[in-house]
Amino acid sequence: MSLKTNFLPALLLAVMPTVAMAEAVAPDDVVFEDDVIVASLTGADGNAVNGRKVFANRKQGNCLACHINADLKEQLFHGEVGPPLDGVADRWEEPELRAIIVNSKIVLGDETIMPSFYRLKNGARTAEKFQGKTILSAEQVEDVIAYLRTLKE
Amino acid sequence: MKRVKKAMFASGLLAFTLTLNPAAQADPDDDTLVIDGVEVITSAKGKEDGPLDELYSGWRFRSDETQSFQADDFENPAFVAIDQALEQFEVVEGAAGKACASCHEGGPEEFEGLRAALPRWNADTGKPETIQHIINECRTERMQAEPWKWEANEMLNMTALVGLQSRGMPVDVQTDGEMSPWYEKGKELYYTRVGQLDMSCANCHEDNYGNMIRADHLSQGQTNGFPVYRLKWAGLGSIHRRFKGCMSNIRAKPYKRGSDEFVALELYVASRGEGLAVETPAVRN
Numbered sequence: 001m002s003l004k005t006n007f008l009p010a011l012l013l014a015v016m017p018t019v020a021m022a023e024a025v026a027p028d029d030v031v032f033e034d035d036v037i038v039a040s041l042t043g044a045d046g047n048a049v050n051g052r053k054v055f056a057n058r059k060q061g062n063c064l065a066c067h068i069n070a071d072l073k074e075q076l077f078h079g080e081v082g083p084p085l086d087g088v089a090d091r092w093e094e095p096e097l098r099a100i101i102v103n104s105k106i107v108l109g110d111e112t113i114m115p116s117f118y119r120l121k122n123g124a125r126t127a128e129k130f131q132g133k134t135i136l137s138a139e140q141v142e143d144v145i146a147y148l149r150t151l152k153e
Numbered sequence: 154m155k156r157v158k159k160a161m162f163a164s165g166l167l168a169f170t171l172t173l174n175p176a177a178q179a180d181p182d183d184d185t186l187v188i189d190g191v192e193v194i195t196s197a198k199g200k201e202d203g204p205l206d207e208l209y210s211g212w213r214f215r216s217d218e219t220q221s222f223q224a225d226d227f228e229n230p231a232f233v234a235i236d237q238a239l240e241q242f243e244v245v246e247g248a249a250g251k252a253c254a255s256c257h258e259g260g261p262e263e264f265e266g267l268r269a270a271l272p273r274w275n276a277d278t279g280k281p282e283t284i285q286h287i288i289n290e291c292r293t294e295r296m297q298a299e300p301w302k303w304e305a306n307e308m309l310n311m312t313a314l315v316g317l318q319s320r321g322m323p324v325d326v327q328t329d330g331e332m333s334p335w336y337e338k339g340k341e342l343y344y345t346r347v348g349q350l351d352m353s354c355a356n357c358h359e360d361n362y363g364n365m366i367r368a369d370h371l372s373q374g375q376t377n378g379f380p381v382y383r384l385k386w387a388g389l390g391s392i393h394r395r396f397k398g399c400m401s402n403i404r405a406k407p408y409k410r411g412s413d414e415f416v417a418l419e420l421y422v423a424s425r426g427e428g429l430a431v432e433t434p435a436v437r438n
Binding site for chain 1: 345347348352357360364367400401406
Protein backbone atom coordinates (compact mmCIF):
# COMPACT_ATOMS: atom_id res chain seq x y z
CA MET A 1 0.00 0.00 0.00
CA SER A 2 2.70 2.51 0.93
CA LEU A 3 4.63 1.43 -2.19
CA LYS A 4 2.06 3.10 -4.38
CA THR A 5 2.40 6.39 -2.53
CA ASN A 6 6.18 6.22 -2.81
CA PHE A 7 5.95 6.27 -6.57
CA LEU A 8 4.04 9.52 -6.57
CA PRO A 9 6.24 12.53 -7.19
CA ALA A 10 6.93 14.51 -4.04
CA LEU A 11 5.47 17.62 -5.65
CA LEU A 12 2.12 15.95 -6.16
CA LEU A 13 2.09 14.86 -2.53
CA ALA A 14 2.73 18.41 -1.42
CA VAL A 15 -0.19 19.87 -3.33
CA MET A 16 -2.49 16.93 -2.65
CA PRO A 17 -2.58 16.42 1.08
CA THR A 18 -5.66 14.25 0.65
CA VAL A 19 -3.83 11.41 -1.08
CA ALA A 20 -4.54 9.12 1.88
CA MET A 21 -8.25 9.83 1.50
CA ALA A 22 -8.24 8.84 -2.14
CA GLU A 23 -6.90 5.49 -1.03
CA ALA A 24 -9.54 4.85 1.62
CA VAL A 25 -11.45 1.65 1.07
CA ALA A 26 -15.00 2.35 -0.12
CA PRO A 27 -17.82 1.41 2.30
CA ASP A 28 -19.05 -1.43 0.10
CA ASP A 29 -15.53 -2.85 -0.29
CA VAL A 30 -14.69 -3.18 3.40
CA VAL A 31 -13.66 -6.78 4.09
CA PHE A 32 -14.90 -8.51 7.22
CA GLU A 33 -12.98 -11.62 8.29
CA ASP A 34 -14.62 -13.55 11.14
CA ASP A 35 -16.65 -10.47 12.04
CA VAL A 36 -13.63 -8.20 12.41
CA ILE A 37 -11.83 -5.76 10.12
CA VAL A 38 -8.06 -6.09 10.30
CA ALA A 39 -6.81 -3.42 7.90
CA SER A 40 -7.08 0.31 8.55
CA LEU A 41 -9.70 1.84 6.26
CA THR A 42 -7.22 4.49 5.19
CA GLY A 43 -4.06 2.40 5.28
CA ALA A 44 -2.75 4.65 8.04
CA ASP A 45 -3.06 4.99 11.81
CA GLY A 46 -5.74 7.35 13.07
CA ASN A 47 -5.21 10.48 15.11
CA ALA A 48 -6.50 10.04 18.67
CA VAL A 49 -6.68 13.76 19.41
CA ASN A 50 -9.02 14.32 16.49
CA GLY A 51 -10.85 11.09 17.33
CA ARG A 52 -11.75 12.51 20.73
CA LYS A 53 -13.39 15.47 18.98
CA VAL A 54 -15.24 13.30 16.47
CA PHE A 55 -16.48 11.14 19.36
CA ALA A 56 -18.05 14.11 21.16
CA ASN A 57 -19.23 16.18 18.17
CA ARG A 58 -23.02 15.99 17.87
CA LYS A 59 -22.90 16.20 14.09
CA GLN A 60 -20.20 13.53 13.75
CA GLY A 61 -19.85 10.51 16.05
CA ASN A 62 -22.20 11.87 18.71
CA CYS A 63 -21.15 8.79 20.68
CA LEU A 64 -21.95 10.59 23.95
CA ALA A 65 -25.62 10.49 22.96
CA CYS A 66 -25.60 6.87 24.06
CA HIS A 67 -22.34 6.17 25.92
CA ILE A 68 -20.90 7.42 29.20
CA ASN A 69 -17.20 8.19 28.87
CA ALA A 70 -15.35 9.50 31.94
CA ASP A 71 -12.50 10.83 29.78
CA LEU A 72 -14.92 13.44 28.40
CA LYS A 73 -16.32 14.58 31.73
CA GLU A 74 -16.01 18.22 30.64
CA GLN A 75 -19.01 17.48 28.38
CA LEU A 76 -22.19 17.85 30.40
CA PHE A 77 -24.53 15.11 29.26
CA HIS A 78 -23.67 11.48 28.61
CA GLY A 79 -26.35 9.09 27.43
CA GLU A 80 -27.02 5.66 28.88
CA VAL A 81 -28.52 3.81 25.94
CA GLY A 82 -25.30 1.82 25.42
CA PRO A 83 -22.66 0.58 27.88
CA PRO A 84 -20.08 3.02 29.32
CA LEU A 85 -16.93 3.06 27.21
CA ASP A 86 -14.48 3.52 30.07
CA GLY A 87 -11.76 0.90 29.64
CA VAL A 88 -13.18 -0.19 26.27
CA ALA A 89 -9.64 -0.83 24.95
CA ASP A 90 -9.17 -3.52 27.61
CA ARG A 91 -12.24 -5.36 26.33
CA TRP A 92 -11.93 -5.16 22.55
CA GLU A 93 -9.03 -5.50 20.11
CA GLU A 94 -8.55 -2.91 17.39
CA PRO A 95 -10.03 -5.06 14.55
CA GLU A 96 -13.13 -5.65 16.69
CA LEU A 97 -13.54 -1.96 17.46
CA ARG A 98 -13.23 -1.18 13.75
CA ALA A 99 -15.96 -3.67 12.92
CA ILE A 100 -18.30 -2.32 15.63
CA ILE A 101 -17.98 1.22 14.31
CA VAL A 102 -18.09 0.42 10.60
CA ASN A 103 -21.11 -1.89 10.83
CA SER A 104 -22.39 -2.28 14.38
CA LYS A 105 -25.00 -4.84 13.28
CA ILE A 106 -22.45 -7.49 12.33
CA VAL A 107 -20.86 -7.54 15.80
CA LEU A 108 -23.64 -6.36 18.11
CA GLY A 109 -26.55 -8.03 16.30
CA ASP A 110 -29.20 -6.93 13.81
CA GLU A 111 -31.38 -5.36 16.46
CA THR A 112 -28.83 -3.03 17.97
CA ILE A 113 -29.82 0.63 18.12
CA MET A 114 -26.20 1.66 17.50
CA PRO A 115 -25.76 3.25 14.08
CA SER A 116 -23.32 1.84 11.53
CA PHE A 117 -20.88 4.65 10.87
CA TYR A 118 -19.26 3.48 7.63
CA ARG A 119 -22.01 1.72 5.75
CA LEU A 120 -24.16 2.94 2.87
CA LYS A 121 -27.18 0.71 3.30
CA ASN A 122 -28.95 2.27 6.26
CA GLY A 123 -32.61 2.83 7.08
CA ALA A 124 -35.40 3.52 4.58
CA ARG A 125 -36.16 7.10 3.56
CA THR A 126 -32.74 8.48 4.38
CA ALA A 127 -32.92 12.26 3.99
CA GLU A 128 -31.63 13.42 0.60
CA LYS A 129 -28.77 15.31 2.18
CA PHE A 130 -27.36 12.09 3.62
CA GLN A 131 -28.11 9.67 0.79
CA GLY A 132 -25.12 7.76 -0.50
CA LYS A 133 -23.04 9.06 2.39
CA THR A 134 -21.57 7.38 5.42
CA ILE A 135 -22.01 8.99 8.85
CA LEU A 136 -18.25 9.26 9.32
CA SER A 137 -15.45 9.35 6.76
CA ALA A 138 -12.81 6.62 6.72
CA GLU A 139 -10.35 9.02 8.40
CA GLN A 140 -12.82 9.87 11.12
CA VAL A 141 -13.47 6.17 11.79
CA GLU A 142 -9.73 5.53 12.14
CA ASP A 143 -9.36 8.60 14.37
CA VAL A 144 -12.15 7.35 16.66
CA ILE A 145 -10.51 3.93 16.83
CA ALA A 146 -7.16 5.52 17.75
CA TYR A 147 -8.99 7.44 20.48
CA LEU A 148 -10.88 4.39 21.80
CA ARG A 149 -7.53 2.57 22.09
CA THR A 150 -6.48 5.18 24.66
CA LEU A 151 -9.44 4.31 26.90
CA LYS A 152 -7.78 1.86 29.29
CA GLU A 153 -8.51 1.40 32.99
CA MET B 154 -36.52 -15.95 21.71
CA LYS B 155 -34.66 -13.01 20.24
CA ARG B 156 -36.69 -10.64 22.41
CA VAL B 157 -35.89 -12.48 25.62
CA LYS B 158 -32.18 -12.49 24.91
CA LYS B 159 -32.28 -8.83 24.14
CA ALA B 160 -34.21 -7.93 27.27
CA MET B 161 -31.70 -9.81 29.40
CA PHE B 162 -28.82 -8.01 27.78
CA ALA B 163 -30.52 -4.69 28.24
CA SER B 164 -31.22 -5.15 31.93
CA GLY B 165 -27.63 -6.25 32.46
CA LEU B 166 -26.47 -3.05 30.82
CA LEU B 167 -28.85 -0.97 32.85
CA ALA B 168 -27.51 -2.31 36.14
CA PHE B 169 -23.98 -1.64 34.96
CA THR B 170 -24.83 1.87 33.91
CA LEU B 171 -26.53 2.71 37.16
CA THR B 172 -23.56 1.82 39.34
CA LEU B 173 -21.29 3.96 37.18
CA ASN B 174 -23.65 6.87 36.92
CA PRO B 175 -25.65 6.94 40.15
CA ALA B 176 -27.03 10.39 39.40
CA ALA B 177 -28.73 9.17 36.24
CA GLN B 178 -32.46 8.73 36.38
CA ALA B 179 -33.36 5.44 34.77
CA ASP B 180 -37.11 5.30 35.27
CA PRO B 181 -40.15 7.51 35.14
CA ASP B 182 -40.35 9.40 38.43
CA ASP B 183 -43.00 8.82 41.09
CA ASP B 184 -44.62 12.24 40.93
CA THR B 185 -48.39 12.61 40.84
CA LEU B 186 -50.06 15.08 38.50
CA VAL B 187 -52.77 17.06 40.26
CA ILE B 188 -54.39 19.92 38.36
CA ASP B 189 -56.78 22.19 40.26
CA GLY B 190 -57.10 19.59 42.98
CA VAL B 191 -58.00 16.82 40.50
CA GLU B 192 -55.56 13.98 39.92
CA VAL B 193 -54.81 13.13 36.29
CA ILE B 194 -53.44 9.59 36.15
CA THR B 195 -50.08 9.36 34.41
CA SER B 196 -49.65 5.59 34.29
CA ALA B 197 -51.79 2.62 33.39
CA LYS B 198 -51.48 -1.11 32.85
CA GLY B 199 -50.55 -2.06 29.32
CA LYS B 200 -52.78 -4.38 27.34
CA GLU B 201 -52.28 -8.09 27.93
CA ASP B 202 -50.92 -8.75 24.43
CA GLY B 203 -49.44 -5.26 24.02
CA PRO B 204 -45.79 -4.27 23.75
CA LEU B 205 -45.63 -2.39 27.08
CA ASP B 206 -46.43 -3.84 30.52
CA GLU B 207 -46.81 -0.45 32.12
CA LEU B 208 -47.75 2.75 30.30
CA TYR B 209 -46.37 6.13 31.38
CA SER B 210 -47.24 9.60 30.26
CA GLY B 211 -44.34 11.70 28.96
CA TRP B 212 -45.00 13.98 31.94
CA ARG B 213 -43.37 11.40 34.22
CA PHE B 214 -40.05 11.78 32.41
CA ARG B 215 -39.76 15.55 32.58
CA SER B 216 -37.96 17.62 35.19
CA ASP B 217 -39.83 18.89 38.26
CA GLU B 218 -39.75 22.38 36.81
CA THR B 219 -41.35 21.40 33.49
CA GLN B 220 -43.84 19.22 35.34
CA SER B 221 -44.89 22.10 37.57
CA PHE B 222 -46.00 24.21 34.57
CA GLN B 223 -48.55 21.59 33.72
CA ALA B 224 -49.83 21.17 37.26
CA ASP B 225 -51.35 24.64 37.32
CA ASP B 226 -53.49 26.04 34.51
CA PHE B 227 -52.36 29.56 35.44
CA GLU B 228 -48.72 28.56 34.97
CA ASN B 229 -49.39 26.48 31.87
CA PRO B 230 -48.34 28.67 28.91
CA ALA B 231 -50.77 26.80 26.64
CA PHE B 232 -53.70 28.46 28.36
CA VAL B 233 -53.07 31.64 26.39
CA ALA B 234 -53.98 29.52 23.36
CA ILE B 235 -57.08 28.19 25.10
CA ASP B 236 -58.26 31.77 25.70
CA GLN B 237 -57.62 32.71 22.10
CA ALA B 238 -59.53 29.65 20.88
CA LEU B 239 -62.47 30.54 23.12
CA GLU B 240 -62.64 33.91 21.38
CA GLN B 241 -62.22 32.34 17.95
CA PHE B 242 -65.11 30.00 18.73
CA GLU B 243 -67.46 32.98 18.54
CA VAL B 244 -66.00 34.58 15.39
CA VAL B 245 -68.18 34.45 12.27
CA GLU B 246 -66.14 33.49 9.21
CA GLY B 247 -66.91 32.21 5.73
CA ALA B 248 -69.72 32.53 3.20
CA ALA B 249 -72.26 30.74 5.39
CA GLY B 250 -71.97 33.52 7.98
CA LYS B 251 -71.38 31.17 10.85
CA ALA B 252 -69.10 30.80 13.83
CA CYS B 253 -68.32 27.50 15.61
CA ALA B 254 -70.75 28.68 18.28
CA SER B 255 -73.58 28.99 15.72
CA CYS B 256 -73.80 25.20 15.49
CA HIS B 257 -72.23 24.21 18.79
CA GLU B 258 -74.55 26.13 21.04
CA GLY B 259 -73.42 24.16 24.07
CA GLY B 260 -69.93 25.60 23.67
CA PRO B 261 -66.68 23.61 23.51
CA GLU B 262 -68.00 21.45 26.38
CA GLU B 263 -69.97 19.59 23.70
CA PHE B 264 -66.70 17.95 22.71
CA GLU B 265 -66.14 16.11 25.96
CA GLY B 266 -64.68 12.68 25.18
CA LEU B 267 -63.87 13.40 21.53
CA ARG B 268 -60.10 13.79 21.87
CA ALA B 269 -59.82 10.50 23.78
CA ALA B 270 -61.28 8.56 20.84
CA LEU B 271 -59.22 10.06 18.00
CA PRO B 272 -58.32 9.23 15.31
CA ARG B 273 -61.72 7.69 14.47
CA TRP B 274 -63.30 6.25 11.34
CA ASN B 275 -64.98 8.63 8.88
CA ALA B 276 -67.38 6.70 6.66
CA ASP B 277 -67.78 9.60 4.20
CA THR B 278 -64.12 9.96 3.35
CA GLY B 279 -63.41 6.26 3.86
CA LYS B 280 -60.42 7.17 6.03
CA PRO B 281 -59.64 7.77 9.68
CA GLU B 282 -60.00 11.39 10.75
CA THR B 283 -57.98 13.38 13.24
CA ILE B 284 -58.97 16.46 15.21
CA GLN B 285 -57.55 18.64 12.42
CA HIS B 286 -59.72 16.93 9.79
CA ILE B 287 -62.82 17.35 11.91
CA ILE B 288 -62.23 21.06 12.54
CA ASN B 289 -61.47 21.75 8.88
CA GLU B 290 -64.55 19.86 7.76
CA CYS B 291 -66.63 22.25 9.86
CA ARG B 292 -64.80 25.19 8.36
CA THR B 293 -65.13 24.19 4.73
CA GLU B 294 -68.48 22.36 4.70
CA ARG B 295 -70.55 24.17 7.29
CA MET B 296 -68.95 27.63 7.49
CA GLN B 297 -67.75 27.78 3.88
CA ALA B 298 -64.53 29.27 5.18
CA GLU B 299 -60.94 28.52 4.28
CA PRO B 300 -59.45 25.48 5.98
CA TRP B 301 -56.68 26.14 8.49
CA LYS B 302 -53.20 24.83 7.86
CA TRP B 303 -52.24 21.82 10.03
CA GLU B 304 -49.79 23.81 12.13
CA ALA B 305 -51.44 27.26 11.96
CA ASN B 306 -51.90 29.04 15.29
CA GLU B 307 -55.69 29.03 14.95
CA MET B 308 -55.65 25.28 14.36
CA LEU B 309 -53.29 24.58 17.26
CA ASN B 310 -55.34 26.76 19.58
CA MET B 311 -58.62 25.12 18.59
CA THR B 312 -57.24 21.57 18.85
CA ALA B 313 -56.00 22.46 22.35
CA LEU B 314 -59.43 23.79 23.35
CA VAL B 315 -61.27 20.76 21.98
CA GLY B 316 -58.72 18.40 23.55
CA LEU B 317 -58.99 20.05 26.95
CA GLN B 318 -62.63 18.95 27.17
CA SER B 319 -61.41 15.34 27.47
CA ARG B 320 -58.71 15.99 30.04
CA GLY B 321 -58.51 13.10 32.49
CA MET B 322 -60.46 10.70 30.25
CA PRO B 323 -58.69 7.51 29.17
CA VAL B 324 -57.50 7.21 25.58
CA ASP B 325 -59.57 4.56 23.79
CA VAL B 326 -59.44 4.29 20.00
CA GLN B 327 -61.00 1.92 17.50
CA THR B 328 -58.39 -0.36 15.97
CA ASP B 329 -60.56 -3.11 14.47
CA GLY B 330 -62.99 -3.17 11.56
CA GLU B 331 -62.28 -0.46 8.98
CA MET B 332 -59.47 0.85 11.17
CA SER B 333 -57.60 -2.41 11.09
CA PRO B 334 -55.51 -1.83 7.93
CA TRP B 335 -54.57 1.64 9.19
CA TYR B 336 -53.58 0.21 12.53
CA GLU B 337 -51.40 -2.40 10.80
CA LYS B 338 -49.81 0.26 8.59
CA GLY B 339 -49.06 2.41 11.62
CA LYS B 340 -47.54 -0.53 13.43
CA GLU B 341 -45.32 -1.30 10.46
CA LEU B 342 -44.13 2.32 10.36
CA TYR B 343 -43.43 2.24 14.09
CA TYR B 344 -41.08 -0.71 13.77
CA THR B 345 -39.40 0.23 10.47
CA ARG B 346 -35.83 1.45 10.80
CA VAL B 347 -35.39 4.71 8.93
CA GLY B 348 -32.80 7.33 8.18
CA GLN B 349 -29.04 7.35 8.00
CA LEU B 350 -28.98 6.58 11.74
CA ASP B 351 -31.12 3.54 10.99
CA MET B 352 -33.54 3.57 13.92
CA SER B 353 -37.21 2.84 14.47
CA CYS B 354 -39.56 4.56 16.90
CA ALA B 355 -39.39 1.37 18.97
CA ASN B 356 -35.59 1.58 19.33
CA CYS B 357 -35.98 4.73 21.40
CA HIS B 358 -39.50 4.66 22.84
CA GLU B 359 -39.98 0.94 23.52
CA ASP B 360 -36.49 -0.45 24.12
CA ASN B 361 -34.96 2.60 25.80
CA TYR B 362 -37.62 4.64 27.56
CA GLY B 363 -36.28 5.71 30.94
CA ASN B 364 -32.73 6.00 29.59
CA MET B 365 -30.97 9.26 28.92
CA ILE B 366 -30.06 9.91 25.28
CA ARG B 367 -27.51 12.67 25.76
CA ALA B 368 -29.50 15.38 27.63
CA ASP B 369 -32.95 13.92 26.92
CA HIS B 370 -34.80 11.54 29.21
CA LEU B 371 -36.50 9.15 26.79
CA SER B 372 -40.22 8.64 27.35
CA GLN B 373 -42.54 6.12 25.72
CA GLY B 374 -43.37 8.70 23.05
CA GLN B 375 -47.07 8.77 23.99
CA THR B 376 -49.47 11.21 22.34
CA ASN B 377 -51.99 11.77 25.17
CA GLY B 378 -50.76 15.31 25.90
CA PHE B 379 -51.00 16.78 22.37
CA PRO B 380 -51.05 19.42 21.18
CA VAL B 381 -48.26 20.07 23.69
CA TYR B 382 -46.67 23.36 24.58
CA ARG B 383 -42.94 22.79 24.09
CA LEU B 384 -40.61 25.21 25.80
CA LYS B 385 -38.16 24.63 22.94
CA TRP B 386 -40.81 25.62 20.39
CA ALA B 387 -42.04 28.46 22.60
CA GLY B 388 -45.49 27.41 21.46
CA LEU B 389 -47.90 24.60 20.76
CA GLY B 390 -47.15 21.80 18.30
CA SER B 391 -49.15 18.96 16.80
CA ILE B 392 -48.51 15.23 17.04
CA HIS B 393 -47.35 15.22 13.42
CA ARG B 394 -44.84 17.98 14.12
CA ARG B 395 -43.33 15.80 16.85
CA PHE B 396 -43.22 12.77 14.52
CA LYS B 397 -41.47 14.92 11.92
CA GLY B 398 -38.89 16.09 14.44
CA CYS B 399 -38.11 12.55 15.58
CA MET B 400 -37.69 11.38 11.98
CA SER B 401 -35.48 14.34 11.05
CA ASN B 402 -33.28 13.70 14.08
CA ILE B 403 -32.42 10.26 12.76
CA ARG B 404 -31.76 11.81 9.34
CA ALA B 405 -34.85 10.35 7.70
CA LYS B 406 -37.14 12.16 5.28
CA PRO B 407 -40.29 12.74 7.34
CA TYR B 408 -43.76 12.18 5.97
CA LYS B 409 -45.93 15.24 5.57
CA ARG B 410 -48.24 16.49 8.28
CA GLY B 411 -51.69 15.09 7.61
CA SER B 412 -50.34 12.35 5.29
CA ASP B 413 -51.94 8.91 5.37
CA GLU B 414 -48.70 7.59 6.87
CA PHE B 415 -48.76 9.98 9.82
CA VAL B 416 -52.49 9.44 10.38
CA ALA B 417 -51.86 5.67 10.52
CA LEU B 418 -48.92 6.22 12.85
CA GLU B 419 -51.01 8.54 15.04
CA LEU B 420 -53.66 5.83 15.34
CA TYR B 421 -51.12 3.16 16.22
CA VAL B 422 -49.28 5.30 18.78
CA ALA B 423 -52.62 6.32 20.35
CA SER B 424 -53.53 2.65 20.68
CA ARG B 425 -50.22 2.00 22.48
CA GLY B 426 -51.32 4.55 25.08
CA GLU B 427 -54.87 3.28 25.61
CA GLY B 428 -55.72 3.73 29.28
CA LEU B 429 -53.54 6.81 29.79
CA ALA B 430 -55.52 9.97 30.54
CA VAL B 431 -55.74 12.79 28.01
CA GLU B 432 -53.53 15.64 29.29
CA THR B 433 -54.11 18.21 26.58
CA PRO B 434 -52.56 20.77 26.65
CA ALA B 435 -49.44 19.21 28.20
CA VAL B 436 -46.11 21.01 28.71
CA ARG B 437 -42.81 19.52 27.57
CA ASN B 438 -39.26 20.81 27.30
